[in-house]
Amino acid sequence: MCNDISFLTGINDPYLKFDKPATTIENGQKVIHLLQSLPMHCPVCGQLMQRNGWLRRRPVKIKILSIAGQPTVLSIIKQQYLCKPSASCPHPVTCVAPIQGIQKGCRIANLVKQHITLELTQNISQTTIARQHNVSTNTVSRVLTQMQDSFTPNRHWLPVAIAFDDFKSGQFAQSGMSMILMNPLNHRTIDIIESRQSKALRHYFLLHYSFKACCAVKIVVVDLFQPYRRLVHELFPHTVIVADHFHVVVQAYRALQAVRIQVMNQYGTGTHEYRLLKRFWKLLMQKIDHLIFKHYYRRRIFGNTCLSNSEIVDRLLSLSDDLKVAYEYYQTLISAVNYHDSAVLRQLLSWKLTQLPQPLQKTQRTLQLHKQEIINSFQFQLTNGPIEGTNNKIKAIKRTAYGFRNFEHFRIRIFLALKNSNLMVKAQLKQLRCLN
Ligand SMILES: [Zn+2]
Numbered sequence: 001m002c003n004d005i006s007f008l009t010g011i012n013d014p015y016l017k018f019d020k021p022a023t024t025i026e027n028g029q030k031v032i033h034l035l036q037s038l039p040m041h042c043p044v045c046g047q048l049m050q051r052n053g054w055l056r057r058r059p060v061k062i063k064i065l066s067i068a069g070q071p072t073v074l075s076i077i078k079q080q081y082l083c084k085p086s087a088s089c090p091h092p093v094t095c096v097a098p099i100q101g102i103q104k105g106c107r108i109a110n111l112v113k114q115h116i117t118l119e120l121t122q123n124i125s126q127t128t129i130a131r132q133h134n135v136s137t138n139t140v141s142r143v144l145t146q147m148q149d150s151f152t153p154n155r156h157w158l159p160v161a162i163a164f165d166d167f168k169s170g171q172f173a174q175s176g177m178s179m180i181l182m183n184p185l186n187h188r189t190i191d192i193i194e195s196r197q198s199k200a201l202r203h204y205f206l207l208h209y210s211f212k213a214c215c216a217v218k219i220v221v222v223d224l225f226q227p228y229r230r231l232v233h234e235l236f237p238h239t240v241i242v243a244d245h246f247h248v249v250v251q252a253y254r255a256l257q258a259v260r261i262q263v264m265n266q267y268g269t270g271t272h273e274y275r276l277l278k279r280f281w282k283l284l285m286q287k288i289d290h291l292i293f294k295h296y297y298r299r300r301i302f303g304n305t306c307l308s309n310s311e312i313v314d315r316l317l318s319l320s321d322d323l324k325v326a327y328e329y330y331q332t333l334i335s336a337v338n339y340h341d342s343a344v345l346r347q348l349l350s351w352k353l354t355q356l357p358q359p360l361q362k363t364q365r366t367l368q369l370h371k372q373e374i375i376n377s378f379q380f381q382l383t384n385g386p387i388e389g390t391n392n393k394i395k396a397i398k399r400t401a402y403g404f405r406n407f408e409h410f411r412i413r414i415f416l417a418l419k420n421s422n423l424m425v426k427a428q429l430k431q432l433r434c435l436n
Contacts, residue, residue, distance in 0.1 A: 004018075005018070005032075005034065008032070008067065009032065009064050009065075009072075009074060009109075010064065010065060010101075010109070010111045011064065011074070011099070011100070011101040011102070011109060011111070012100060012101060013036070013099055013100040013101060015036055015037060015038035015097070016034045016035070016036050016076070016099075017034065017035045017036075017037075018032075018033070018034060018035070019033035019034055019035045019075075019077060020033070021033060028070075028071070029070070029071045029072065029073055029134075030067055030070050030071070030072040030073070031072075031073055031074075031075050032072065032073075032074050032075065033059075033075050033077075034074055034075065034076045034077070035054070035076070035077050035079075036076050036077070036078050036079060036097050036099065037051070037079040037097065038079070038097055040079075040081045040095065040097060042083040042089060042093050043093065043095065044083070044089050044093050045083065045086070045088040045089040045093075047083065047086075047088075047089070049081035049082060049083045049093075049095070050081065050082045050083065050084065051079060051080075051081060052079075052080040052081055052082040052094065053080050054077050054078070054079060054080065055077060055078045055079075055080055055096065056077055059075040059076060059077045059078075060074075060075070060076045060077075060078060060099075060107070061073050061074070061075055061107060062074040062076065062099070062102055062107055062108070062109055063107060063108045063109065063112060063133075063134060063135060064109045064111065064112060065109075065111060065112055065115060065133070066132075066133075066134060071134035074109075076099065078096045078097050079096070079097050080094065080095075080096055081094065081095050081096070081097070082094050108135060108139065112133055112135065113143050115133065116129055116133055116135075116139070116140055116143045117143055117147070119132070119133075120140075120143070120144060120413065120416050121416045121417065121419070122417075123396055123397055123400050123417060124400065125400050125401050125402070126140045126141065126144070126401065141406075141409065144409055144412055144413070145408070145409070145412075147412055147416075147427070148408060148412060150423070150426070150427035150430060151411070151412055151415050151423045151427065152423075153190065153191050153208055153209070153422075153423065154213075154426075155208060155209060155210055155213065156209075156210050156212065156213050157213055157216075158190070158209055158213040158214065158216055158217050159183040159185065159190070159216075159217070160185070160216065160217065160218050160219065161183065161184050161185050161217070161218065161219040161220075161221065161380075161382060162181060162182070162183060162184070162190065162217055162219075162220055162221070163181075163182045163183070163184040163220070163221035163222070163244075163382065163383075163384050163386075163387060164179050164180060164181050164182070164193075164220075164221075164222060164387075165179070165180055165182075165222075165223060165244070165384045165387040165388070165391070166178065166179050166180075166196045166223075167179075167180060167391045167394055167395075168395075169194075169394075169398075169407075169410070170398070170403050170404065172194050172195070172407045172410075173194055173195035173196065173197065173200070174195070174197065175195070175196060175197065177195075177196045178192060178193060178194055178195065178196065178407075179192070179193040179195075179196045179201065180192055180193075180387050180390055180391070180394075181193060182384075182386060182387050182390070183422070184221050184382045184383065184384070184386065185382070187386040187420070188420055188421055188422045188425070189390060189414075189415070189418050189421040189422065189423075190421075190422050190423075191208075191422075191423070192410075192411045192414055192415075194407050198227050198228070198230075198231050201231055201235075202231060202234070202235065205235050206235075214235055214236050214237075215236070215237060215238055217236040217238075217239050218238060218239055218240065219239065219240050219242055219380060219382065220232050220236060220239050220240070220241050220242065221242045221243075221244055221377075221382050221383065221384055222241065222242075222243070222244065222384075223243070223244050223247035223384070224243055224244075224247050224248065224251065224366055224370050226369075229241065240376055240380075241373045241376065242373060242376045242377045242380055242382055243370050243373035243374045243376070243377050244377070244383055244384040245337050245377060245383045245385075246383065246384060246385065246388070247384070248333070248337060248367065248370075248374055248377075249333060249334060249337055251363045251366055251367060252329060252330045252333045252334075252360075252363055253285065253330065254359075254363075255326060255329075255330075255359040255360045255362070255363040256284065256285070256326045256327065256329075256330045256360075257281075257285075258359035259322055259323055259326040259357050259359055259360065260277055260281060260284060260323060260326075262322070262357070262358075262359070263277060263319065263320040263322060263323050264277045264278065266320075267319075273319050275301065276301065276315070276316060276319070277316060277319070279301065280312055280313075280316060283309055283312055283313050283316070284313060284316060284327060286309075287331075287334055287338075288331045288334075288335075289335075291309050291310045291313060292308060292309045292310065293308045293309070293310040293311075294308065295308060295309075296308050299312070302315075313327075322357040325355065325356060325357060325360070326356075326357055326359075326360055329348065329351070329356065329360055329363075332344060332348050333345075333348060333367075336348060337374075337378075340378035340379075340381065341378070342375045342378055345371070345374060345375065345378075346371075349364070349367055349368050349371055351364065353365070390418065393414075393417060393418065394414055397410075397413055397414060397417055398410075401413070415427075
């Protein structure tokens with residue numbers, strides 16, 4: 001009998017027996033009727049207690065995992081117990097039998113909660129999980145909040161190299177951006193920080209990490225955002241700042257796009273040159289090594305001339321001197337970054353500002369300011385690339401949930417989804433230890 005119950009419900013209490021009738025259907029729910037009785041000892045004197053009737057009028061309804069796709073509850077009639085007054089037990093004691101596999105005072109089986117935890121690691125909304133398990137959304141939130149303890153960062157440890165980058169998180173911070181902190185050496189996420197403002201970041205690091213842990217950090221990979229510099233030097237005294245490759249190249253990319261649009265507007269809409277620059281913009285942005293020069297195609301826009309991609313770029317560049325300079329600048333920067341060539345970079349950054357078109361002047365000034373950091377990046381070869389992959393995953397989680405209102409819930413969901421994050425690895429170890 002009891003084996004059947006544990007097989008059907010996943011609850012391993014040897015003192016449960018089927019009642020009559022054993023199963024019914026009420027309000028679209030399967031109900032399994034059970035009786036529970038066991039030899040109970042008095043909590044005061046320790047003697048065997050007297051059985052004192054069944055709680056027939058108030059069976060305990062407990063939610064378990066659905067059976068054959070239908071929500072199921074256990075309806076358990078419990079035994080009442082009495083310990084009559086005696087010398088060792090001066091007052092009468094009464095109690096009701098507890099059930100194994102269910103927390104005291106809780107009406108949801110532990111198995112359901114474990115299942116909810118497992119589902120939370122997938123990219124499913126909390127409402128869907130609640131509906132599937134026949135519980136309220138608040139129960140799912142509570143299961144999520146209970147995991148908070150597993151995801152507190154280690155106060156006394158930070159890796160040798162850290163990288164941070166921002167991502168769009170919603171309404172949690174004033175700027176709408178939060179930060180990911182990552183170890184660029186093994187691509188593990190260390191933590192998610194609510195706001196990217198300097199004040200919030202300083203507060204976070206001072207609160208969560210000891211001075212010794214901060215001193216252990218030797219390399220910090222960041223984008224070219226100036227206010228971070230002061231903060232990094234203040235928080236991590238023995239550190240080298242490395243500029244992220246992607247953010248370096250993006251500066252020139254945006255400048256080149258701006259120059260192209262400027263040239264287009266100079267020619268005016270409807271002109272042949274305008275249409276050429278609009279149509280072949282992707283070829284201008286392509287790395288020069290990847291431009292195809294072998295294959296010729298008939299180009300209707302050039303009066304059916306057979307041209308290769310590299311010839312088209314040559315024709316586009318002949319339209320404007322500014323565009324030519326910007327293109328050369330962009331390609332030189334890409335090759336310097338690609339081949340980690342600091343000599344080429346130094347030469348590029350020595351170009352005079354007056355020689356460059358207006359949008360590039362700003363880029364040149366920014367890159368000159370961060371010259372040493374870019375050269376550092378050639379030496380260490382660390383980037384924020386892995387963070388961008390994580391960003392994509394976070395975006396998917398946010399989209400499925402239609403946004404989050406509680407930052408802590410959002411943070412835990414991210415960690416549950418990133419199975420190789422530092423905190424998730426720690427939580428898994430903790431679970432293993434509990435099982436052993
Ligand atoms: Zn007693």
